[in-house]
Amino acid sequence: MARGGFGWFEVERVLLQCSWATKQRLGSRADEVRWIAGDITKASLPPLSYDVWHDRAVFHFLIAEADREAYVQAVLRCVKPGGFVIVATSQKMGRLTAVACP
Structure with a gap:
């Protein structure tokens, strides 16, 4: 996305080792990203502030119905x-292997 001319974006990662690998791939462009580590079901993100919301494997980690609902509400509130x-x-078994980032 950084190469595509998108000006401002954030990355939230639950797994810090994934963030580290992504930062390494971006190199100096990693400084252009606001990195947030936390629980997306509890994060206090600014409302109506995202043009694009992309998640690669979030439902592998949100197993409880309440967590999935909290995630959907965050998306609705923030996009x-x-x-x-x-x-x-x-x-279905992706959750068991997805932890091995990148």
Whole structure:
């Protein structure tokens, strides 16, 4: 996204080792990203502030129904009207292997 001309974006990662690997891949461009480490179901993110929301494997980690609902509410609260939400998942057992980032 940084190469595509997007001006400002944030990355929230639950797993710090994933953040480290991503920062390494970005090199000096990592300074252009606001990095947030925390629990997306409890994070205090600014409302209506994201044009694009992308999650690669969030549902592998949000197993409890209450956590999934909190996640959906965060998305609804934070994405601007007309914004885009991209959520990717994989096979049922993906949660067991997804922890081995990157």
